Amino acid sequence: MLGQKESKKICEDVLLRAKNDAAEVILSFEDQSLTRFANNYIHQNVAQRNVTLMVRLLLGKKMGLATTNRLGGHGLDILVERARANAKISPEDPDYPGLPEFAQYVAVDAFDQATAGYSPQQRAKAVGTACRLTGEKKLNGSGLFSTGTNEIVVANTLGLFGYHSSTNGDFQIVVTAEDASGREQGSGWRVSDIPTESLTRAALQKAEDGTNPRQIDPGEYGVVLTPYATEDLLTMLNYYGMGAQAVLEGRSWMNDRMGEKVMSELVTIRDDGLEPEGVPMPFDFEGVPKQRVEVVKRGVVHGPVYDRITAQKMGKTTTGHALPPTMRSLGPIATNLFMSPGKTSTEAMIRSTERGLYISRFWYTRLVHPRDCVITGMTRDGVFFIENGELAYPVKDLRFTQSYVEALAKVETVGEETRLLTSEFGGQATRAPALKISEFSFTGLTA
């Protein structure tokens, strides 16, 4: 780790080189390790350490960017001069509102010393237990166990300085039988919150229960989604429409729906950067303090998250959801997303279902059409037919093509427990419950 003092010094060294020009620096430190296993043994085991500096330099309304991981020698001089050279060439940017001013942040707890110091031997021990358990059942265990430390610093020539350090852990396991599989995942910033052994046992159980799957016809089915499947709904709705840029460009599922009740009143979705039950971070990549945003409240669309550029264009106030300037075309997105839990257990959801499908997970989901957030994808790692309130038998994987907005309009019950999951893209955190949905459209079969 660099620590607050050292990282502040690096940022000051960069900003000094901007001389009288306005500039902003984003420092990102990562020290990440990941142990990967397949066929009940460790086959990949890696570590990386890196520091990246990104500078945005402004000459009036002309903006240039430069990025490097060379901190020594003339690295910082070259970095700032390249940003300046790019700014000189750029036409004026009428949309950029200028640097944000000094802000004070609410400290959020997201660093755990035990996680930061987690060793390859400790990861191997947990993975070894998982592999032993799967091996004893003559099944095949695959997955990963990762731990790491991150620091993010945002500073600018108006005196803004934000420092945030965090740790992370993630355990994923897929247990594969001849014709079935089960998967579980646990994420968190405290590695001790991840119950690797019980996750392994749950994945094992699902793989055993899933053997001899039957083929069923595609069509409309009621579904009970685990939190893993619900997380996909939230992630896709986030990427394809919870940000103000998507609304501004007319491609969001929120367009023409603001203030309308388009989902079940059981559905409440919020983003809260300060909430420690997710993966909190006190400020965004411009150094703006994060605000809690009600995205959907009791089924009513409240509005997107904003950064300063979209807020200015739309006459709103930023909610602190800016991405780094190199990702500006994506616009702001939610990063610590929560769907409010309900009062029903997953078992009760199944008991109350006469005929439907229990879906463990969605896979390879992609946008088919933006305005209704129509998504296609596959089921994976365990689908079970529900008959008369019981998991009657496993079924083979299915392809679905379904509007996620309409799916959330048909929510009948929401699970009482939530699970924290980090996205494979960019580390966004989502805490999601199980859902029971009255109708979901399955459009194809696979082998």
Add this chain to the structure above:
Amino acid sequence: MQTLMNRALDLAQSAGAQYADIRVVENCTESTHVKNGVVESLNFSDSIGFGIRVLVNGAWGFASSRELTAEEIDRVSKQALEIALASALVSGEKVDLGPPVSSQGTYATPVTIDPFTISVEDRLGVLLVADAEMARVKGVRVRQGNLVLIREKKWFANTESAFTEQTIIETGGGIVVTAVGDSEVQTRSYPNSFGRQQVTGGWEMMLQWDLPGNAERIANEAVELLTADSCPADTTTTVILAGDQLALQVHESCGHPIELDRVFGSEAAYAGTSFLTQEKLGNFRYGSELVNITADSVSPYGLGTFGWDDEGVEAQSAPIVREGNFVGYLMSRETASRLGKVSNGCMRASSWNRIPLIRMTNVSLEPGEWELQDLIADTEEGIYMATNRSWSIDDKRYNFQFGTEIGWEIKNGTLGRMLRNCTYTGITPEFWYGCDAVCNKKHWNMWGTPNCGKGQPSQIAHTGHGAAPARFRNVRVGVYKQE
């Protein structure tokens, strides 16, 4: 450089490693993004770092760092060894790398015009002129232009005395236009989906693509798509796929399932496995006899073209499907030796801080005999679909569903009305059995896919796919039902 690299290898060997390699990678990327006439991002990015891979007691360890100093080389080498020892605590069969690799030499991407010699003003000029052309079309909501130039220098050494040095240059560019109507959003891209076409090569390709000359056309198409008829709902018909869409079809339904690490289960928890299991090699009909697919790392402009892979194995060409029969995998040293074969040079890492994985090089459908005009004239009824918009495939690469930005109805041998929201779905071998015509070399192009995800931690690879338009019979289309 070589002294530092040898220091790592010596340290690893003296600590008991059976094998070690080190890669130093220096990457310089210059990217530009223009949206609605505003230069949103003009970025210069450079990075350097090294990764050390060691094999101890038959188990792997890898560690990496950005600091290229003797002290850091020592720390990271020791870390890689410690990690390998931890891997050995939960080990499988001892890794066998097969015959040693001792490649020596230098390689550089051939370029006619070095893109880094083009001034930033001139680069910006291309995008701004294209933007102005798109802006002339009424009804357009969002106009975007992208340029990406990459120069990556890579040094590789191993304990088997290999030492190679490579400079790979990539040039990428493209324009995207979005039109928005009542509850409808339509996008057109040029020359390829998702922001850009990309090749190993120089500025000569940017000139050839002629972004400004195609800007107004795609803008008009995006607007026209808003009110075009929908793709027929849930029916089976004949489909002709344009080269840009077929390239992604090859990537997803052939390129990924022939990765031998997937076959052996290494990606089971994430990217998935493969329906092309070992016993099918040489014994499985993948497609019709017109289907010939080759993996190579030598084709001009391919994003999978290089001198040596990241295990030091020389670039080469390998048959994958011949006259419809499945005959080859993409292999690493370790996986090839499990089949009693030698690597065909497909290990690639996305950067210095990632291990090499089996990745596609240039996996291409060989050209056939047809002129496109004749192929359309020969088609009584069907849909011509172009430019990918959506792609999804199951974890064994069997069931797929694609959407395209645009389609045209084919009736009685002529292209007719424009169709929006085209989708098609199928099962991989059934789909390729249905291939009854492939266009000739004149219509064949090397397409770039610079966004191929695989591995944990995630790696984004740049892969190439040569393809010409081809015809497929009995394809299910219109999965997405519309009002």
